[in-house]
Amino acid sequence: MEIDRDLLLLMLRRMWMIRNFELKVMEVHSAGEFSGAAHPYIGEEAVAVGACAALEDTDYITGNHRSHGHPIAKGGRVDKAMAELYGRVDGYCKGKGGSMHLADYSIGILGESGILGSSVPVAVGAALAAHIRGDKFVSMAFFGDGASNQGALHESMNLASIWKLPVIFLCENNQYAVTTSYAETVAVDHVSDRASAYNMPGMLVDGQDVIAMYEATAAAVARARAGEGPTLIEGLTYRFEEHSLGLGRVARGAYRDEAEIAEWRKRDPLDILEKTLTSQGIATREECDAINAETVAEVERATDFARNSPFPEPKALFEDMWANPIPQP
């Protein structure tokens, strides 16, 4: 598949944006600038960026607790995301959602979910709307290897298949549900094998290779838009950091050995893409470095934006409960 240079550079930019956003989050979180959970997406950037590059703004996504990569990959704003982590009024959710509940309804980001598997039926519902109305948009549910064991996922795949809904089930298999290994908890060799039970294509993709992720997803999106139904894509990847910020202090006993982590770090998705771009003459080293530097600067501006945004006023506590408000009991 021939991929447009602009799209390749956009993917590189979004991957650097996620990487630099997460590095900044780790820095300011450990400095105590905000509290609460945050789950770094470092190492997995190619999965969300490749998948979302195959979508339009009018398509929908839902996600999970490891929640910063999906919205940035879909074209979301890092300043509003960072302000949300800081619990400020200019955050995506006015400070009410925090790290695990980023959403941007203006570009189809229906929301990240802290309950795993829970947002998958929601994505199926968006696709059901397209099916009923005859619209051409698609929806995509991001979930992990851990959530691939949730009943919600299996009910969703069955529903999507019987109704031929335009939905892509996008499994980010980073191989560990917190500390429990995928190999010990999933009954098949690959999550993508589960597609056969629901009569849909299952694709196992190198999740460190953004181009492979894009190509697989583009094929699934084309199938969905053509009314041929859902696809399950498994991006095999690895989480370079701990499950969540601060967990290293409380997790008892290593669950991943250092050699395994080091081996996967050799397959950094940014290195892989940049090598492809430079070796094929699509972009120079300097161009790649400039994109990295621009995202560093944008993340710095986003952090300043977040720090300078006000905290919510007490009256905000009672706002946003209802679309058609009722008296507070």
Added chain:
Amino acid sequence: MAQTVFLEAINQAIQEEMRRDESVYILGEDIRRAIYGATADLLSEFGEKRVLDTPLSEEGFFGAAIGSSLVGMRPVVETLTSFMWVAMDQLVSQAAKMRYMFGGQATLPVVFRASMFYGGGAAAHHSDRSYPMFMNMPGIKIIVPSNPADMKGLLKTAIRDDDPTIVFEDGTLFGMRGEVPDNSELPGEELLVPFGEARIFREGTDCTIVAIGGSVNHAIAAADQLAAEGISVEVVDPRTLVPLDKKSILESVEKTGRLVIADPAHKVCSAASEIASIVSEEGFWSLQAPIQKVASEQVHIPYAPALEKLVYPDTPKIIAAVKRTLES
């Protein structure tokens, strides 16, 4: 005014709203063949895309309804209260929380119609009356109609409301006949009952009975029997529990000085408990006697009719409770 059966009132509400608005659709188990009657003839009029029979996958299709509501559809989900347990995550983590959690970005005009099949030997797995548990969870509007006209008018309002709503449809009322006005008799030519407005079925001066769902008819019967004994009872049906018309309840208690609450749900942390709490806090100086709750006993629903009938509020229990308030 036409005499209409409760189930027909549900059917009329759905049919009228589906005719009015193409984004309204209905999904659930066995609805095309309308095994409960509420969805009769919808398939032939509105077609397969808007009348969806689902697999037995409550978590999946509740979530799909929720997701479709986020992008402009107005789903009506048909289910039983007892089947909601397997979809609780979707109701709580998604439907109830999304709007607030996402800072007001999400709008969820989704209606869950949940039948309460109690009182008919269905035993513990099919007889739940679970609205108090949802009252405890912010984010879902709750309606419990007690007669065909309110059933129709509240369901139509629910479908037009932009927030998630659960309609608790009391199975003991499914065959109830009642007057439902013809649309031609109504201003605007349709029946819409607003949320948060109680209905006073009997006016009285000695004791207030606040009754919910299927208990309302028992309360009216109690009021009529007590009237023959010279006791004047006011019967108040809140009709919606979220929002709750506490003003009408407090005004009635201010007038009568006594309160009995009849509630088919289990009595611990029930709707009755909440109403008693409100009156204790805000209407205490009106009270001339302790508040009496007549709610279901705190046991599971037994199969044997000889036992099941002991569980729920009924007319004799309500009469006894009213008389207790008059002893002091």
